[in-house]
Amino acid sequence: MNQNLLPQNFIDFISPHIPAHLSLQSFAEYCAKPLRKSIRVNTLKISVDNFIQLANHKNWHLSPVPWCDTGFWLQRPDEEENTIGLGNTAEHVAGLFYIQEASSMLPPEALAFNQTSLSVCLDVAAAPGSKTTQLAAKMNNQGVVVANEFSSSRSKGLFANIQRCGVTNSALTHMDGRQFTYLEETFDAILLDAPCSGEGTIRKDPDAMKNWTEDSVYQIAETQADLIDAAFHALKVGGVMIYSTCTLNPIENQQICLALKQKYPQQVSFEPLNNLFEGAEQSMTADGFLHVWPQIYDSEGFFIARIKKLASIEPHHDNPFTKLGKFPYTPVTKKLAEQFCQTLQNQFACQHFPVEHCYQRNNEIWYFPPEFAKLIGKIKFTRVGVKLAELAKHGFKFDHNLATNFAPLFKQQTFELNSEQAASYLKGQDIWFENDELAKLNKGEVVVLFNQQALGFAKKLPDKLKNQLPRELVRDNVS
Template identity: 50%
Template sequence: MAVSLPEPFVELISKSLPTPDYLEQFLEYCDKPLRRSIRINTLKITPDDFCQRMRSKGWHLEPIPWCDTGFWIERDDDTIALGNTIEHLGGLFYIQEASSMLPVSALFHLISPNDAPLILDAAAAPGSKTTQIAAILEHQGAIVANEFSASRIKGLYSNIQRCGIANVALTHYNADVFGRWLPEIFDGILLDAPCSGEGTLRKDPQAMNNWSVEHVKEIATLQLTLLDSALHALKPDGVVIYSTCTLNRLENEQVVELIQQRYPQAVEVVPLGTLFPDAQRALTTEGYLHVWPQVYDSEGFFVAAIKKKASLTIKPVHKKVRPLPFTKASPKQLQQISSYLKRQFGIVLQEHYVVMIRDNEYWLFPEAIYQLTGEIRFDRIGLKIAEQFKDQWRLTHEAAIHWAEQINKNTIELTLEQAARYYQGQDIKWPDSKAGGGEVLLSAQGVHLGLGKRLNGKIKNRLPRELVRDGVQFI
């Protein structure tokens, strides 16, 4: 049955359609199933190795032209949900709609990851773009991942953890605070703004149930406020990528045009026609990418790149930020944690990070975030490395996943059946386990799962309870 769209919506978008036949094509594609797509996490595996691995499992992968780690996929066997495959649980890939990979590709089309930039992801949950940014940065620089919705923070952190990322700090604010609290701090900003979601119909047929022109205008006002704040938080010569998953001009072209009118001498739209070979098909006369679902057989999306040419003045605000309950590790404490990591797992602490201590916990903060700790409140910074109990240490799951590719001591390879039991929260029988015990990193088919402890003929399960998956099976 053909998709049903509100009449006011059809009237609104008809005014901005490139050609009259676009509406018919749009309606046709709204009825088509959305192609499944994934992005390979290059912090864990190379695209070539991943494709070779998954082709042997009956996966058919078609490259996404604007993201060299993105692929549309089909599988010979769909009995296991993508999210329950060992490769997904182990952080080798992220399930992400193809067009939503565009904004991050646009950001790093214009700034270099080699400069270790400080990036703000202003509306970060569920983490698709944060993890995409992190993979490109390769542990350099840092990301402030902000999410206004408290209920989505947990899922955001879970995805960051699963992908083995350490150079992220989480904040929980309305994103309009950053321009006032952290003026001209960030090298690049991604504002994937809250929107009416018109481009998501193929994934969510109910997306338009509560659509109205009045609501669109309200959202557009919010979007303009957030974009204004982002520009103030951006360094001169930095870039803001403004994107939405909606289709109307009020939330897209008009928002960018209004910000240009507000700051005519300070902002410049950078055309995105050279972002990838076929970009011209979605390019507007202004230089934006306005992706209708029928253009690339994807969700609808809008992307604009805005360069800041000059400083913007802003009234100073009185800030009262509680000091973090952390202290910088002393040389002795730094030597202790370094010795433990090297002795037990072969881990060497990387540069550009600061080791911090809270009670008996050791944490790893990105240097760029450490410099901001008195400027704004963070919900979580970097990753917790380990806990110390007198002379004993306990590595965290997130640290094990972060350093898994570096770990070369005390590793154990499980069968797929044992790996499934591990994800179900069960202990693993292991006759070689030493009575004295010891921490081990567990893997299966080259995928790192997490930690266990050898003890009395078994491996005690150290998977955090919130990551346990009842009934998971691997083939």
């Protein structure tokens, strides 16, 4: 047993909680094994079938994750694995897939399981964005998903991943998750992947248990109890909430859920997850929760509970969100909408742009999620939807996100790059041509594509495509 990975105080603490059909020895052995690399195909950008074809062409070996039809364990050729980081591949930078541990794909799958309404959703602790982007893909960018993150430093990464994956139905908030207690019965579905002691992540992070103490478990559990109570207040009657952690002890898992039911016995119902996927029964608890130990599926440890709200609970008073002030965006005028659509038609042969969901602030034009209007005035947002353009002296200055999110609507002025050209573009370089390959393009903005997915805008010049990738998105080490 690797004492460096599993401190003796943790072994003594966790041993009584290991299920009878599992052993402490197998748990320790799997904790010491390297974690299999796994990815999730981003269906907002590419279909699973097309990604499999792409992977085959690159000699990537994919093995399906049983609980997620877009999830795969990935093996790359040794030479590539040793020289090119998976996150530096052009396919990853273009948002075709998300590097995500297989077990962490379970909470969004459990939330969407047999769920008819995913119209207005909340991800309480959203960074770095794996579950938000997975949920947005399940919603096919319809409705709205509020992605909240309390940590300022982690919020930047959350937005970057939302942007990279082509999520257009997100609304970002930056607040303590306990404040959602005041948004009574606002959300159809809520995902609470709670902050935890991280006992299940040791295979990914050998230092995960370095500072573990039993006292810290109880301290974290107090926060978790507050968060689950707040989220339950914000859940609509008939709605479903997923409570999940990447830790293993029952204090942060089963006991948090059972305490909620004890507090609201007539309002809380646990929905068993034994039918979520084939083999789920191996990790089921008596209460219908999934308690994934590393040795069961050769994955990280995880806990997932599905909770349904049967009736209303007593609301809180003194709502701090009642004095938010006037919302600074207004729907675009009919005249501005017509001008914008005509510009897109002239440049890109775009026939039907969803201007009914467009808003304006000063000289900026934004696309907001279809169901976002229901949340205006209820909560303060840090960023909503997708910036499309700014008003310019002679028309519009297009934003990078217009290309990466709405290029499928464009029927002309697109140009497919090969892998070498795509890497050059993502490094911020211009793409030069020696013949008349650009002859079919009109002057002005061009959407450059890789694997039929938009990387951004370039400007057509006689002998090159001038790079217009925003400086903050330039990646010097992409391959």
